Amino acid sequence: MKQLPSIQSPTYTHGFSVPLDYAYISERGLTKKTIETLSSMKAEPEWMKKFRLDAYALYLQKTLPSWGPDLSSLSFDDIRYYVKPTDGEKRTWDDVPDSIKKTFDRLGTPQAEREYLAGIKNQFDSEVVQGQLKPIWEEKGVIFLSMDEALKKHPNLVRKHIGSVIPSGDNVFASLNSAVWSGGSFIYVPKNVEVSLPLQAYFRINAERAGQFERTLIIADEGSKVTYIEGCTSPSFSTSSLHSAVVEIIVEKGAHVEYITIQNWYKHVYNLVTKRALVKEEAVMVWTDCNLGSKITMKYPSYILAGKAAHGETLSLAFAGANQIQDTGSKAIHLAPYTTSSIVSKSISQGGGITSYRGLISIGPNAHHAKNHVSCDALLLDKNSISNTYPTQRVFTGDATITHEATVSKIGERQLFYLMSRGLTASQARAMIVRGFADPLIKKLPMEYAVELNRFIDLEMEGSVG
């Protein structure tokens, strides 16, 4: 496939793409045929093909959301829905085609894998191309596969749970993903197993106008514990790409799942993602969500707190620069007594960027003694930038405690001056203030990602001054 050269951006260091002889690239646009071809190439069971086609029928009936950012410039007919880089997933890097290996080398993922991860999956366009799980976890019964592999090896588990938390008809993007999903991670952690090191997935779009529709399913059995980290980057093409994932998580009784995202797509990617966890008795779900890149992101990681004393937590950071809209937030659905949730949302806007917090707190009639706290802090770096807050609260019980606080601050001239009076340049001073603002979240990230995030802020601030 011919590709336009990527544009080099001074502040985006992941904007390269590599030439590759793809194993298969679907025609632009989506038809029933596209889905049938995809399903048969993957040699899927009949029920999965039906799952896809049913979802496609739902997709055709649905319209884009009537709320939120304007998506009318997203041309669904120009997207390539299945872009298969290579045949099959490899266990070691030696077996991965050179140009793909080079890509991940440049992104630094192979080094990271050796040092501090329990396992990794690397997805390139539509397929996971490399992955492994350290033997110690395999021995304990942990399953970490690409969704495609899982469908082959554990069809009953997949069939039981796929679409159980986010049904195909949930929203237009969930329908689309259910119809054309490819790649993504499948994780099963057995009872009382604590995976002490994180599992990581890296999502890379390489082809122009590629759509990436990974599907992730995590099942944490009773009393287990797991942390999953995902990172995403793409080349700086001038044409649009679409990333629309569905992530379903089942947190069984007393289990603990933390899901960390560092989203840094190039500024022409539409990032329209549905993430939801079903959280049972005394279980804990934590979303740590950083949205730095993309053109428009719409993402509201949610939890259904279905068991007594279940707990949900969201800590999110959104950064919107010129021509970027980060429409993010979180949804806490309290269905059981003594459930608690906490949402901390931090956003930074500059150069006319728009960040919006959009949240839903729903406390059902059985959720007595439920507690929720929402805190939104927005930092505006100039007068052209915008921050919005759209909180919704639905409370159907008399004795719930919910609190909401929101602050908007402008980057202080006085703070800038103070740091400059200590000899810091204007851009160093800005970066330091922004890093300070993001600090509560940066602290929670593994070291490698914290470093990456700090570097991102420095680069953005350098670009913003002068």
Added chain:
Amino acid sequence: MRSGEIHVLMGKNGSGKSTLAMALSGHPDYVIDSGSCVLEKTELVTLSADERARAGLFVSFQTPIEIAGVSVFQLIKTAYEQKFGLIENVLNFYHEVEREATLLGIPTASMHRSIHEGFSGGEKKRLELLQMKFLKPRFAFIDEIDSGLDVDAITMVSQYLKEMVADSQMGCVIITHYERLLKYLPINAVHLMSKGSIVTSGDTSLADQIMRDGFDSVMKKLEL
């Protein structure tokens, strides 16, 4: 002013002492219409605040602003590296900062707290001096060094400042309303400011006179 000298600037509220400090530091709200300010051959007036700092000026503010998430140590380290280049052994540097903090009566745990956030007035003064110590300025302008400090703290801080001036031979102007500090420091000159100008200068006896009789009386005697 010569290197190694300590001068005191006194004057009533609103006489322009802090305005001078702010204008000197390069605060964007203060415009210098005319005049010149030379620090060891460098004209400061045309420079931005950070360039002035790197040229060797340090202004310690009366009410320094707090910055959430920026730790005391992080600020000192970044400012130090900006001026003197990359620190090779950060751990050593950290211990050095801790040592100086202890000498100033700052708990070492404060090194990880956000700069000036939740610190008392007296602690803020000490944190300003701690930064000054590491930035090694050639000339320091200290606005109200003694406010918020109790008698014991004033002794400690002035002893620290005295040694800093003696070691580094930096020039130093101190704004103060009280003579307490003057007892502990070798003062080379005292200046009285009124309506934005220095109206008279003298030795420490001028400060004693002001403390005894008040600004109005001293100015009247001088027929100002």
